[in-house]
Amino acid sequence: MLEIKDFDLIYRTEKGVMAALRKINLTINRGEVLGLVGESGCGKSSLISSILRLLPENAGVAGGEIRLGGTDMLSLSENEMRRLRGRDISIVFQNPMSALNPVLSIGRQMEDIQFRESVSRAEKRERAAAMLSEVGIPDASRRLRQHIHELSGGMRQRVAIAMALMARPSLLIADEPTTALDATLEVQIIEKLKALQEEIGCSILFITHHLGVVAELCDAVAIMYAGEVVETGSVERIFGAPRHPYTRRLIACDPAHIGDPSRVLPTIPGEVPKLYDLPGGCVFRPRCEVAVDECARTHPELYEMDAGHHAACIVARGEKS
Amino acid sequence: MPAYAAKRILLALLTIFLAVTLMFIMIRAIPGDPVSILLGPRATPELKAALIERLALDKPLYTQLFIFYRDLLHGDLGLDVFSNRSVTAIVFEQLPFTLELIFAAILWSALLGLALGLLAAARPNTRLDKALAILSTAFVAAPAFVVALLSLLLFSVHLQWLPAIGAGESGNIPDRLYHLVLPSFAIGLSWVGYIARIVRASFLEVLGEDHIRTARAFGVAERKILLSYAFRVGILPVITLLGVGMAFLLSAAVFTEIVFARPGIGQLVISSINSRNYPVVMGSVLVSSVIFVVSTTISDLVNAMLDPRIRSAL
Amino acid sequence: MTKPSRLAVVRRNLKLILGNPLGALGFGIVLLLVLVAIFADFIAPYGYADLNVRDRMQGPSPAHLLGTDQLGRDTFSRAVVGTRVALLVALPAVGGALFFGMLLGMTAALGARWLDNAIMLFLDTIRSFPTVMFALAVVALVGPSLATVVAVVMITSVPVYGRVARTQTLALVNSEFILAERTMQASFLRILFVHMLPNIFGVLAILAALDIPAVIALEAGLSFLGLGVKPPTPSWGVLLRDGYALIRSTPWLVVAGVIPVILATLGFTFFGEALRDVLDPKLRGRG
Ligand SMILES: Nc1ncnc2c1ncn2[C@@H]1O[C@H](COP(=O)(O)OP(=O)(O)O)[C@@H](O)[C@H]1O
Ligand SMILES: [Mg+2]
Numbered sequence: 078m079l080e081i082k083d084f085d086l087i088y089r090t091e092k093g094v095m096a097a098l099r100k101i102n103l104t105i106n107r108g109e110v111l112g113l114v115g116e117s118g119c120g121k122s123s124l125i126s127s128i129l130r131l132l133p134e135n136a137g138v139a140g141g142e143i144r145l146g147g148t149d150m151l152s153l154s155e156n157e158m159r160r161l162r163g164r165d166i167s168i169v170f171q172n173p174m175s176a177l178n179p180v181l182s183i184g185r186q187m188e189d190i191q192f193r194e195s196v197s198r199a200e201k202r203e204r205a206a207a208m209l210s211e212v213g214i215p216d217a218s219r220r221l222r223q224h225i226h227e228l229s230g231g232m233r234q235r236v237a238i239a240m241a242l243m244a245r246p247s248l249l250i251a252d253e254p255t256t257a258l259d260a261t262l263e264v265q266i267i268e269k270l271k272a273l274q275e276e277i278g279c280s281i282l283f284i285t286h287h288l289g290v291v292a293e294l295c296d297a298v299a300i301m302y303a304g305e306v307v308e309t310g311s312v313e314r315i316f317g318a319p320r321h322p323y324t325r326r327l328i329a330c331d332p333a334h335i336g337d338p339s340r341v342l343p344t345i346p347g348e349v350p351k352l353y354d355l356p357g358g359c360v361f362r363p364r365c366e367v368a369v370d371e372c373a374r375t376h377p378e379l380y381e382m383d384a385g386h387h388a389a390c391i392v393a394r395g396e397k398s
Numbered sequence: 399m400p401a402y403a404a405k406r407i408l409l410a411l412l413t414i415f416l417a418v419t420l421m422f423i424m425i426r427a428i429p430g431d432p433v434s435i436l437l438g439p440r441a442t443p444e445l446k447a448a449l450i451e452r453l454a455l456d457k458p459l460y461t462q463l464f465i466f467y468r469d470l471l472h473g474d475l476g477l478d479v480f481s482n483r484s485v486t487a488i489v490f491e492q493l494p495f496t497l498e499l500i501f502a503a504i505l506w507s508a509l510l511g512l513a514l515g516l517l518a519a520a521r522p523n524t525r526l527d528k529a530l531a532i533l534s535t536a537f538v539a540a541p542a543f544v545v546a547l548l549s550l551l552l553f554s555v556h557l558q559w560l561p562a563i564g565a566g567e568s569g570n571i572p573d574r575l576y577h578l579v580l581p582s583f584a585i586g587l588s589w590v591g592y593i594a595r596i597v598r599a600s601f602l603e604v605l606g607e608d609h610i611r612t613a614r615a616f617g618v619a620e621r622k623i624l625l626s627y628a629f630r631v632g633i634l635p636v637i638t639l640l641g642v643g644m645a646f647l648l649s650a651a652v653f654t655e656i657v658f659a660r661p662g663i664g665q666l667v668i669s670s671i672n673s674r675n676y677p678v679v680m681g682s683v684l685v686s687s688v689i690f691v692v693s694t695t696i697s698d699l700v701n702a703m704l705d706p707r708i709r710s711a712l
Numbered sequence: 713m714t715k716p717s718r719l720a721v722v723r724r725n726l727k728l729i730l731g732n733p734l735g736a737l738g739f740g741i742v743l744l745l746v747l748v749a750i751f752a753d754f755i756a757p758y759g760y761a762d763l764n765v766r767d768r769m770q771g772p773s774p775a776h777l778l779g780t781d782q783l784g785r786d787t788f789s790r791a792v793v794g795t796r797v798a799l800l801v802a803l804p805a806v807g808g809a810l811f812f813g814m815l816l817g818m819t820a821a822l823g824a825r826w827l828d829n830a831i832m833l834f835l836d837t838i839r840s841f842p843t844v845m846f847a848l849a850v851v852a853l854v855g856p857s858l859a860t861v862v863a864v865v866m867i868t869s870v871p872v873y874g875r876v877a878r879t880q881t882l883a884l885v886n887s888e889f890i891l892a893e894r895t896m897q898a899s900f901l902r903i904l905f906v907h908m909l910p911n912i913f914g915v916l917a918i919l920a921a922l923d924i925p926a927v928i929a930l931e932a933g934l935s936f937l938g939l940g941v942k943p944p945t946p947s948w949g950v951l952l953r954d955g956y957a958l959i960r961s962t963p964w965l966v967v968a969g970v971i972p973v974i975l976a977t978l979g980f981t982f983f984g985e986a987l988r989d990v991l992d993p994k995l996r997g998r999g
Binding site: 129131159160161162163164167168170172175176177178179180181186189190192193224226227240 | 607608609611612613614615616617618619622626627630631634704705706707710
């Protein structure tokens with residue numbers, strides 16, 4: 078479905094060129110839910126902006142491919158890309174309060190994104206209302222007349238999800254859709270999303286800080302650290318037998334609470350390296366407890382640990398599984 | 399919206415009430431007796447007595463204030479000392495000339511400022527943008543009366559392309575427009591700069607906001623994004639600025655009316671000051687501040703109409 | 713980490729301002745005007761009121777760089793001395809507005825609720841008069857003079873400073889380092905003088921720098937209307953007034969009056985904006 082190969086992204090900044098994403102490799106299969114986990118600032122949002130090709134002006138693609146169903150999206154024209162957006166891929170952005178237009182009504186915005194449908198406005202409105210009801214918003218037709226700031230946090234998030242699912246996309250990207258919500262609301266929304274995913278059959282790239290949410294919702298997991306994917310595998314493998322020391326630290330911190338959806342990514346001592354001048358070798362080495370001399374010299378790739386389970390760690394590759 | 403509008407209009411009325419009171423205090427607070435001040439050097443005993451009678455100057459201060467309010471409520475700004483005509487009539491006779499000038503200036507400067515600002519916002523940090531920034535700043539810095547004098551010197555006296563004096567023949571619309579060109583140019587020039595700058599800043603900010611990215615992520619056409627998604631948000635600060643701009647233009651109009659010998663409220667004030675006709679001065683100043691309050695109120699109401707966040711903030 | 717000395721900070725900021733071509737231009741003009749104002753008596757080749765009826769209304773010449781007026785007075789000398797008048801009005805007026813605005817704004821922010829409301833309402837009331845109209849009302853009542861112009865400018869600018877000072881104070885009161893100082897039981901006066909005043913003053917000073925051109929223009933404008941400084945004091949506005957009266961006979965008087973006004977407003981604007989961009993880019997785009 079979605080295949081990212083050796084993707085590199087840079088930002089040009091006053092301090093110099095910043096290698097924000099380096100050699101990203103990721104695959105999402107049809108109907109699969111992939112959880113993308115990583116500390117704030119590790120490049121998750123940059124990755125989804127790259128997939129949608131909605132990068133800020135100072136960003137630049139330095140190499141790699143992003144394929145959706147076989148076509149390399151990086152080589153599409155801007156017009157072709159626009160045809161994909163909102164039809165094949167759609168997105169739930171991080172903060173729905175700022176992600177929706179503040180002065181246009183929710184209904185107006187939901188009508189506008191149906192510009193591909195050749196039906197009447199009234200019909201579009203009806204579909205929008207139906208979609209709102211589907212994500213669990215009561216009194217949908219009244220909501221359509223309201224503006225985003227008039228809704229509560231949970232309702233805003235539901236509206237954002239409803240908009241993204243309107244076109245029944247084949248890939249849904251959700252950037253921390255529940256981070257701002259309290260635990261009970263988060264559970265409700267995750268369950269709704271799960272049900273809708275099963276009904277529509279789309280793939281989901283789900284970005285979150287919450288390991289519990291990943292365990293709840295996802296089939297596969299990718300762990301990111303400082304602009305790299307350091308481990309990928311099925312939920313069972315990652316939570317049951319993590320191989321990268323970073324993943325291990327994340328999970329080992331408090332294994333009993335993995336299932337608790339309110340759990341936030343644990344903080345690990347040490348500093349994330351600066352992306353302007355990266356040290357050679359492994360990016361996690363400065364914080365790593367099991368690093369060996371070799372780690373300072375060789376930059377680890379995603380080595381296959383088991384079938385479908387990869388980790389970018391020399392030490393782990395040496396270990397027996 | 400009705401709640402917001404009611405509150406905003408109430409606030410405007412309160413401001414006007416306070417401004418009127420401040421005016422009253424100013425007239426009484428300055429040293430000297432108000433009768434001689436209001437009547438000037440031509441105060442005859444009869445005029446004095448009539449004025450004392452009218453303003454109840456022999457009564458306590460609160461009675462005077464009460465009478466002052468009561469007269470204003472009836473639209474009565476007092477009597478012109480010399481002609482014995484009502485000040486209200488005199489001021490409203492001149493007002494249309496000033497409003498005509500201000501609207502002409504706002505119209506051309508808003509359109510040009512909007513165009514230049516959008517141009518700069520469309521190509522930020524290019525040479526064009528930088529050139530426009532310098533130009534806008536220079537426009538902002540140029541005082542209206544200096545522009546008026548220079549354009550009078552160049553276009554009327556030297557090149558003799560445009561008329562130097564008056565507002566044109568009444569009823570002859572082309573002639574009146576012809577007489578509006580230079581004065582409205584003079585007071586609008588700074589506004590081109592102000593508006594271009596705020597348009598650029600505001601639209602650049604909006605175009606960087608998340609909701610624009612969302613619209614793009616759904617494949618909405620760029621034209622539509624600019625014209626309805628960005629424009630509806632980006633224009634809001636411009637409307638506020640235009641409301642405040644009324645005060646600026648009323649001030650600038652005074653100079654321009656003098657330079658081009660145009661009738662109008664500025665001309666009226668200056669000639670009244672020179673003839674020490676204080677009731678007319680005070681009446682004109684009050685009317686102009688009411689115009690200002692009304693225009694900021696209108697721009698706030700328009701903003702609230704366009705921006706649901708303001709409406710529900712109350 | 714040692715704190716850089718004040719002088720070093722000033723030097724660094726000045727460097728940044730001069731690094732921007734318009735900032736450098738603005739700074740150069742401002743410096744020039746200040747020097748001209750200070751040394752006006754040495755620079756002006758003639759006395760500003762010296763009559764010379766034989767050389768009336770001349771164009772520019774080596775003897776009279778900007779020509780002469782209807783009484784044969786040297787226009788260049790009058791423009792030079794006019795610089796002093798312009799700055800003598802602008803600096804105290806803006807300074808006073810800054811001072812009273814800061815006082816009122818901080819009182820509003822720190823004082824009781826009713827006091828806050830009363831002060832803000834008062835400031836809004838003053839603001840509801842168009843500047844020039846208000847100036848004309850005052851001049852009409854108390855008569856024209858340099859002091860009147862200064863007072864009028866001060867009064868009409870106070871609302872802007874007051875508003876900003878109030879907002880800044882409120883933001884500071886809730887800011888982290890003030891809270892930290894409070895928990896450390898620092899005295900109110902210490903907080904006020906060490907933390908709040910310098911911060912608020914900084915922001916207001918930028919506004920003041922941006923305000924100076926408007927004030928210079930207002931003084932010149934009022935003098936142009938014959939309602940500013942009294943003759944024979946040579947304000948730039950007075951030059952323009954004479955020039956306007958004689959515009960059909962000679963363009964030089966208008967030109968001579970326009971040059972310094974434009975120089976001053978542009979110079980202070982470019983300088984003020986460069987200053988703002990260096991010290992507080994957040995203020996950008998406030999109209
Ligand atoms: N436009 C930009 N210019 C420069 N750096 C950026 C830009 N956008 C993001 N970054 C930087 O790239 C890194 C990744 O950011 P982001 O993708 O937002 O991370 P995440 O979503 O994981 O929190 C961060 O260090 C961030 O500061
Ligand atoms: Mg993010």
